[in-house]
């Protein structure tokens with residue numbers, strides 16, 4: 001079904017959009033390097049859809065002041081599936097609201113295709129939002145909801161109808177177009193919200209945890225659906241979630257946020273394999289933390305000694321100089337068990353075995369004490385060894401498994 | 408399977424009895440009033456037989472007509488004007504950045520609910536007397552309309568404000584996000600969703616104005632008799648079931664109006 005559709009949507013053109021200038025080609029920004037909390041993030045070639053520059057947002061006054069966003073800078077490229085990932089209250093919604101224009105930054109600026117959008121009220125920004133609560137208009141039908149944006153843009157009736165039909169087809173809601181929005185299921189409401197936001201062909205689509213209200217299976221389905229839609233429409237998606245798995249599977253790039261700051265921006269692989277900070281490693285995926293002491297350093301690789309006097313080499317992020325007591329992070333799947341404790345880099349006692357279907361987690365109580373170390377082992381028909389709780393085991397690390405991170 | 412349930416007040420001992428007593432106290436007098444409107448005798452205390460004659464008498468009664476006309480003119484105008492004022496006030500106090508004096512404005516709007524009605528009545532009377540004395544102005548029935556409008560505003564205001572506060576603000580953000588100017592967003596989203604609140608407000612205002620006695624009694628000039636005043640004047644003479652018939656008609660009008668606004672409100676609330 002994609003072909004006819006793609007032709008019309010692939011290059012969003014908004015000729016009659018009020019107040020948003022036609023001179024987007026005129027103000028082309030030179031490529032720059034952005035600074036991100038001291039970390040230099042190289043600008044990649046390719047035009048930026050959204051640029052957030054040094055944005056602060058402070059709520060409240062005097063004693064009750066909260067910096068919901070603390071000097072955030074980030075560039076989001078055209079046609080990118082960009083995800084804001086972070087725990088509750090870290091400022092994700094606040095950032096989206098600033099981009100949509102529902103609120104104003106205390107400091108800093110936001111550019112859309114190189115133009116400062118500060119003077120534009122929300123109804124003049126070519127940006128649409130899928131709200132966390134969907135915010136469908138309860139007194140309108142599904143079709144009326146989807147057509148609302150086009151109607152407000154003053155499009156001709158025939159054009160609106162054609163577009164609404166197209167959107168209904170896109171989100172597979174043709175059969176329910178005459179229903180009230182209160183008479184459809186959560187997943188269907190989610191699709192209507194998406195269609196409503198896509199119908200006016202925004203340059204940027206903001207999605208605030210659109211899947212969080214859905215059950216596991218529907219969420220998985222919608223994740224694939226969203227990816228497909230983004231691919232077919234070529235619209236820049238800024239997607240908010242606090243679900244790290246969702247972020248990893250869907251995004252082109254992820255910004256990990258915490259307490260109003262962006263800690264790291266990168267591809268899912270970057271973020272997962274080379275977390276820049278302990279918080280990022282802890283928040284994304286499962287991670288083991290091991291204490292150790294740096295004995296030597298060479299070309300971005302440190303040699304770290306454990307209490308057991310075994311050593312391991314570990315990479316560390318650029319711009320960080322590990323010395324003395326440090327914390328190592330190791331992903332559970334980058335370590336393996338060996339039956340002979342003497343053969344492991346570190347050793348311990350199996351405290352717990354948790355079976356997950358696709359894989360098994362072994363919780364190892366380390367001889368040196370501290371938190372249990374988790375080893376993930378993928379299950380297969382021919383798993384060579386079976387372990388029993390209480391057994392003494394050794395833990396081996398894959399190459400490059402360990403990293404030293406800032407606390 | 409018996410599901411464990413939260414406490415249901417209906418299961419409490421004595422609930423039924425108390426409920427029945429309450430309902431009786433509330434409705435038996437009204438019921439008796441309505442029944443005696445059908446009395447073929449001319450006493451409101453002694454039942455003789457069934458007739459619709461008193462309704463005929465009432466419908467032919469010129470004074471009743473005049474009073475009904477006055478009441479409708481006053482109530483309908485006061486309802487419309489006060490509901491519009493209340494809607495604007497409610498929007499101005501919930502859909503704007505908090506402004507200095509917001510709390511004070513809220514107080515001022517709701518104060519009439521707390522002031523004893525007789526005080527309002529005396530104050531209104533003195534006010535109009537003053538205007539008439541100093542400027543020589545008298546708006547005729549306009550005086551009554553003005554007085555009713557003013558005291559209806561807080562009644563209309565309450566349900567409208569409640570509805571506005573309940574309404575999901577995100578809907579208005581969504582409208583703005585979809586290129587609706589503030590005016591379009593109001594007209595297409597806020598106002599339609601506000602209709603149930605406005606209907607309840609209007610119904611309250613109408614009922615309050617329709618049966619107002621105290622203020623009307625003091626402010627009304629000659630020829631401005633409303634239905635409550637008319638009934639009051641009649642029961643000071645020997646009473647006939649005509650009064651019961653008129654009261655029943657009044658009651659029906661009230662019930663009709665409230666039902667209609669309730670139905671509209673419910674349909675829109677879905």
Ligand SMILES: Nc1ncnc2c1ncn2[C@@H]1O[C@H](COP(=O)(O)OP(=O)(O)OP(=O)(O)O)[C@@H](O)[C@H]1O
Pocket residue numbers: 059060066067068086087088089090091092093094095242
């Ligand atoms: N209108 C407001 N007034 C005061 N504080 C606010 C306001 N909006 C947000 N905040 C505060 O700003 C911080 C960030 O809020 P925000 O809604 O952006 O979080 P979030 O990352 O979207 O969280 P969640 O995942 O729970 O939705 C929070 O500490 C919040 O309490």
Ligand SMILES: [Mg+2]
Pocket residue numbers: 092093094208
């Ligand atoms: Mg949020």
